[in-house]
Amino acid sequence: ALQHRLWPDIDRLVKQQVAMSRMGIGDCGTGWQLFAEDGEMKMYRREEEIDGMVVDPLKAVHIVKGITGHEVCHYFFNPKYRYDWETTLEHMTVLENISDDTLVFLQTHKRIWPASQRDVVFWSHIRKLPNDQDRDGPDIWTVVNNSTESPEHPANVGKCVRIYLTVCLLCQTRVHPPKDGAPITRDDVSCKITYCSVVNPGGWAPASVLRAVYKREYPKFLKRFTAYVINQTKNKPLMF
Numbered sequence: 149a150l151q152h153r154l155w156p157d158i159d160r161l162v163k164q165q166v167a168m169s170r171m172g173i174g175d176c177g178t179g180w181q182l183f184a185e186d187g188e189m190k191m192y193r194r195e196e197e198i199d200g201m202v203v204d205p206l207k208a209v210h211i212v213k214g215i216t217g218h219e220v221c222h223y224f225f226n227p228k229y230r231y232d233w234e235t236t237l238e239h240m241t242v243l244e245n246i247s248d249d250t251l252v253f254l255q256t257h258k259r260i261w262p263a264s265q266r267d268v269v270f271w272s273h274i275r276k277l278p279n280d281q282d283r284d285g286p287d288i289w290t291v292v293n294n295s296t297e298s299p300e301h302p303a304n305v306g307k308c309v310r311i312y313l314t315v316c317l318l319c320q321t322r323v324h325p326p327k328d329g330a331p332i333t334r335d336d337v338s339c340k341i342t343y344c345s346v347v348n349p350g351g352w353a354p355a356s357v358l359r360a361v362y363k364r365e366y367p368k369f370l371k372r373f374t375a376y377v378i379n380q381t382k383n384k385p386l387m388f
C-alpha cells in the first residue's frame with residue numbers, strides 16, 4: 149500500500165513502544181514506584197523532570213476478565229466512543245483520516261486549576277501484532293498515540309498550552325479453553341493491558357499540581373475506560 153508521510157515515524161515508534169511495553173516492570177530497571185493499586189490494576193511512575201517540568205513516565209498493568217485485546221484497542225482508538233470514557237476531554241476533532249488504522253486528533257482537555265488549559269495534537273495508530281511468544285495464541289493489539297505538528301493548529305496560539313505525549317496501549321488476550329470443548333464464551337477470556345505514557349505538560353505547571361492530577365486522573369481513566377469496554381461488549385460476540 150502507498151506509504152503516507154507519517155508512516156516511517158509511526159512504524160519506528162510502534163516497534164519501540166511495543167518492545168518497551170512488553171518489558172516487565174522488573175527489567176525496566178529500578179526507579180518505578182507503585183503509586184496506585186486497585187484489584188488487578190497496578191500503576192507505576194518514575195519521577196522525572198526536564199527543565200524543571202514534571203514528565204513522570206507512567207506504566208499501568210491491568211488484567212480484565214471478559215474482554216479481548218482487539219475490543220480494548222477498538223474502543224480506545226475509535227473517536228466515536230471517546231467522549232463516553234475520556235473524563236477530562238473538553239473537545240476532540242479528527243484533523244486527518246490518514247488511513248483506516250491511522251488518525252490525527254486535536255483534543256482540548258478541561259482546565260485543571262490552577263494550571264492553564266491544555267490541548268494536544270497527536271497521531272493515533274492501531275495495529276495487530278503476531279504473538280511471537282505463543283505462536284497459536286491470540287494476536288496482540290496495540291494503539292500508539294504520539295504528538296505531531298499541525299500547521300493549521302500551531303502550538304500555544306490560543307488560550308491553551310500545548311502538551312506533548314507518547315502513549316502506548318498494548319493488549320494481550322488470554323483464552324482459558326473450557327474443559328468440555330464447548331465454544332469459547334466471555335467467561336473464558338481475559339485481557340492483560342499495559343498502558344504506558346509520557347506527558348510533557350508544555351508550559352510550566354507546579355510539580356505538586358501535576359503529580360496530584362496524574363495520581364487522581366490516571367487510575368480513574370483506566371478504571372472508567374475498562375468498565376466502559378466491559379459494558380459495551382457484554383452482549384456482543386467476541387472480537388479477536
Ligand SMILES: CCCCCc1ccc(-c2ccc(S(=O)(=O)CCO)cc2)cc1CCc1ccccn1
Nearest residue numbers: 234236257260263266293315347349353365366369
Ligand atoms: C495541569 C494538567 C496538565 C496535564 C493535563 C493532561 C495531560 C495529558 C492528558 C492525556 C492523557 C491521556 C491521553 S490518551 O491516552 O491519548 C487517550 C486519548 O485522550 C491523552 C491526553 C490529559 C490531561 C488532563 C488530565 C488527565 C491526566 C491523566 C489522565 C486523564 N486526564
